[in-house]
Amino acid sequence: MISVSKLLCDLDAEGDGLRYDAAGESTKRQIRDEKQRRPVVVWNVTKQCNLYCDHCYAAADTEIADGELSTAEGKALLDDLADYGAPVVLFSGGEPLVRNDLEELIAYANDVGVRPVLSTNGTLITAERAESLKAAGLKYAGVSVDGLPERNDDFRGLEGAFEGAVRGIENCLDAGLKTGLRYTITERNAADLEGVVDLLTDVGVDRFCFYHLDYGGRGTEIVDADLTPADRRTAVKRVCDMTREYHDEGEEIETLLVGNYADAAYLVEYAREHVGEAQARRVYEYLRVNGGDPTGERVADVDYQGNVHLTQFWQGYSLGNVRDRPFGDIWEDESNPLLRALRNRDAHLSGKCADCRYAEVCRGASRLRALTVEDDLFAPDPQCYLEDSEIDGPTPFGAGDEPTSAD
Amino acid sequence: MGEFDHEVDAPRGATSREWEVFVREATADPLTHVGSVSAPSADVAREQAASLFGRTAVALWLCPADETRRYQAEAATLGAGAAGEDATMSVAEMQSETLRGEDG
Ligand code: SF4
Numbered sequence: 236m237i238s239v240s241k242l243l244c245d246l247d248a249e250g251d252g253l254r255y256d257a258a259g260e261s262t263k264r265q266i267r268d269e270k271q272r273r274p275v276v277v278w279n280v281t282k283q284c285n286l287y288c289d290h291c292y293a294a295a296d297t298e299i300a301d302g303e304l305s306t307a308e309g310k311a312l313l314d315d316l317a318d319y320g321a322p323v324v325l326f327s328g329g330e331p332l333v334r335n336d337l338e339e340l341i342a343y344a345n346d347v348g349v350r351p352v353l354s355t356n357g358t359l360i361t362a363e364r365a366e367s368l369k370a371a372g373l374k375y376a377g378v379s380v381d382g383l384p385e386r387n388d389d390f391r392g393l394e395g396a397f398e399g400a401v402r403g404i405e406n407c408l409d410a411g412l413k414t415g416l417r418y419t420i421t422e423r424n425a426a427d428l429e430g431v432v433d434l435l436t437d438v439g440v441d442r443f444c445f446y447h448l449d450y451g452g453r454g455t456e457i458v459d460a461d462l463t464p465a466d467r468r469t470a471v472k473r474v475c476d477m478t479r480e481y482h483d484e485g486e487e488i489e490t491l492l493v494g495n496y497a498d499a500a501y502l503v504e505y506a507r508e509h510v511g512e513a514q515a516r517r518v519y520e521y522l523r524v525n526g527g528d529p530t531g532e533r534v535a536d537v538d539y540q541g542n543v544h545l546t547q548f549w550q551g552y553s554l555g556n557v558r559d560r561p562f563g564d565i566w567e568d569e570s571n572p573l574l575r576a577l578r579n580r581d582a583h584l585s586g587k588c589a590d591c592r593y594a595e596v597c598r599g600a601s602r603l604r605a606l607t608v609e610d611d612l613f614a615p616d617p618q619c620y621l622e623d624s625e626i627d628g629p630t631p632f633g634a635g636d637e638p639t640s641a642d
Numbered sequence: 643m644g645e646f647d648h649e650v651d652a653p654r655g656a657t658s659r660e661w662e663v664f665v666r667e668a669t670a671d672p673l674t675h676v677g678s679v680s681a682p683s684a685d686v687a688r689e690q691a692a693s694l695f696g697r698t699a700v701a702l703w704l705c706p707a708d709e710t711r712r713y714q715a716e717a718a719t720l721g722a723g724a725a726g727e728d729a730t731m732s733v734a735e736m737q738s739e740t741l742r743g744e745d746g
Contacts (some may be wrong), residue, residue, distance in 0.1 A: 285736040302652045306729060308720040315720075333731045358741045395742030402741045540652065541720065542678070552679045553660075553693060558650050558720050559712060571676045572667060572698040610693055 236444075237498050237525070239475055239490040241508060242518045242530040244482040273320040274535040275568065277354075277547040280337065281329040282539045284357050287392035289460075290382075293621055302540040306336045310343050312537065317347035319563035321535075326347045327547065329539065332359035332629050338371040345372035351433065353377065354417065357403030358396055365403075365410035376407050377444060378485065379417040379430060382424035390424070401438060402433045408439045413462055414475030415489075422462050425470045429477055432488070436481075441488050447495035447618060449548035450607040456609065464620035470618075471498055494548075496528040496600045497619045500593035504625055516632050527598030531577040535566060545577065576612070577602065591626040650712040658709035661687040665699040678707055 282300040284291070304312060316324060324344050331337055344351040352623055358379035359370075368376070381390045384397035393399075407414040414629070416435055418428065432443055448461050462470060467603035470639060471492065478490045490500040499522040526533070529546075536544040542553035543565050554574065555565040570574045576583055588599040598606070602617035608617040650697045658680050676695060680688035687704050695702060731739065 279732055283730055285731075285737070285740045303729065304720070311720040333736055334729060335731065336729055359736070359739050361739070361741065393740070393742070399741035447673045489665060551690065553679075555675075556650075556652075558652050559714070570674055572665065573676065573694050576697070606693060612694065612697070 237492045237496070237502060237522070239478050239492055239502065240482065240488065242521060243475060243479055243506065243514075244487075244504040271408040272440070272533055273322060274529075274533050275323040275325060276316055276321045276562070276587055277325045277327050277534065277536040278309075278312070279327050279329060279536065279538045279547065280331045280334050280340065283333045284356070285333060285359060285393075286330065286396060287354075287465060288379075289390050289392075300539065302627070303432060304539065307559070308541070309336070309340050310633055311460050312562065313340065313344050313347055313349060315557065315562045316344075317349050318561070319566070321349055321562075322350060322498055325352050325354055327354040330356055330359065338367050341368065341371040341373050343351060354522055355379070355403070356391065356396070357395075357400035357407075360403030360406050360408065362406045365406035365412060368407075369412050369617065371388070373412060375413045375415065377415050377417045378404050378407070379419070380417050380435070381421075382427040383430050383434075386424050386427055402440055404435070404440060406419075413442070415444060416440055417444050417446060419446040419448055420462065420470050421448055421465075422460050422466065422590075422620075425462060428470065428473060432477065436488065439559040441486075442491075443488060444491045444493055445470075446493045447498075447601075449494055449546070449601060450604050451548035451550050461618070464618070467618060468501070470622040471501055472505070475502070479509070494601065495616070495618050496597040497616060497621055498594075499525070499527065499596040500591070500621050503593065503596070503631060504621075519631055523609070525596070527594075528600055528602070530602055531574055535562075537562065542547065545574075546603065552566065573612075580613065583612050584615075585611070586615045587619070587626060588613075588615045591621075592628050592630050593621070593626055595630065650714060658682045659687075661691070662705045662710050663687075663691045663695065664703040664705070665691075665695045666701035667698050669700055673701065673703060701708050 281303055313318070313324065326341065327336065329512065351373055352375040353373055354377045354426060360376075378400055380397065380400050381387050387397040387400075388394050404414055406588040416431070418431060426545060428445070447467070450458055463544060474490055474492065478488065481488045502522065503515055503519045506518045530549070531545040534546050536547040536549070538544060538550065541557040542559060543555055543562065544550055544553055555568075557565070569578070580602070582596065584594065584599045589592060591597065599621060602612055604616050604618055605614040606612050660678050661681060661684070662678050662679055663676050665676050666673050679687050679690040679694070681690055684704060688702070690702060691702055
């Protein structure tokens with residue numbers, strides 16, 4: 236997760252502590268501490284969903300699936316996560332609101348000290364449900380909208396889904412819940428991006444997360460519908476430009492890019508060109524401490540059956556199951572050579588990533604996309620859109636230079 | 643040592659068959675369980691496991707998860723059993739609750 240608004244406009248936003256340490260204090264020790272950080276855990280509480288989206292990574296279905304963790308098992312899992320020190324649990328699905336015990340689980344997470352946040356399509360959030368989510372202690376709701384009404388409804392397989400999601404968002408805001416947008420950028424909806432932000436800013440949303448498509452679940456079927464590198468670059472530039480324009484007008488929206496750490500490299504290049512060398516250096520230092528792609532390190536996923544995955548998108552491979560072993564034991568078990576290699580990926584990255592000057596802030600971006608497209612775990616991410624001239628050359632600003640606080 | 647009479651019999655996959663994967667990193671090393679892959683057939687499972695572990699493995703074993711009996715010395719942390727009947731919405735309930743923006 237890369238906060239564009241923070242990096243380009245210096246917005247202080249809740250939750251930034253998870254992504255960056257304070258500016259200018261990027262000592263080696265902090266980087267090491269950062270790497271030992273416990274993961275944010277996505278928990279797909281159900282596979283069931285009331286919609287049928289083209290790009291669903293969980294390949295969700297309208298029918299209840301076998302082996303869903305029960306309420307009691309879910310609470311035991313949350314105890315596990317609390318014991319291990321996971322800072323955040325992201326309730327996801329399927330559509331998590333189809334679970335009638337969602338509020339009970341959210342309240343439990345809150346009680347044991349794991350910050351509960353939610354990812355939802357929004358269309359089941361009635362005013363009552365928004366109130367009960369807030370009362371349970373939910374800290375944040377991310378609602379998925381993937382285009383202006385016509386495009387969104389087509390994508391989500393339900394006419395009226397856009398309006399339904401907006402109703403859900405309004406209900407959340409009315410209940411006093413911090414609410415943001417989740418937008419997965421594809422070739423089909425890239426053109427709607429600014430229109431959706433304009434529309435939802437009017438509704439009162441001030442946080443916008445833009446996801447690059449990962450190639451898991453039903454997403455693999457639409458690899459072809461993904462953006463070309465040139466179009467991706469244009470879309471990311473638009474997010475950067477738009478963020479600065481909003482801030483220039485005094486509207487402090489928070490914008491984030493998720494799922495492609497080539498964005499980190501691009502952000503430094505963008506900062507250099509548009510906001511100056513000193514800011515670019517700060518951006519680079521932030522992102523270096525942030526540590527690049529978090530797969531298998533700072534994010535984890537537990538599916539509805541308790542299988543542990545390297546990210547929520549990587550459902551085709553599981554490290555183990557929380558019904559067999561506590562989450563922390565599975566996550567720490569580096570007798571698994573894949574986990575070991577991913578955590579030491581800098582030594583294995585090949586092709587242009589091996590020599591990329593931005594490797595420290597990107598780390599090769601998505602290993603899942605490399606695997607899906609190139610059948611090579613350590614090949615460059617096919618979504619990388621940086622120019623050769625940008626990634627060639629020495630590490631920017633000198634490797635390991637101690638920046639001064641004036642930076 | 644326990645009797646290993648606690649069976650964890652919950653399913654490990656739903657979209658397609660799940661395969662437990664075991665690898666040996668060197669001929670002198672023990673065979674290690676390294677998780678599971680989802681695949682419709684043994685051949686596809688082999689391809690997937692090879693793309694994840696082929697770099698380091700000298701041997702790769704696959705076992706269908708639904709043919710694997712998992713026993714534990716002590717009752718599993720999470721207990722057994724799946725979600726109850728009323729833990730999630732029925733399809734009818736889900737459809738009637740879905741906001742479509744039609745009423746105000
Ligand atoms: S070349 Fe590789 S490491 Fe460099 S920005 Fe692209 S994906 Fe990231």
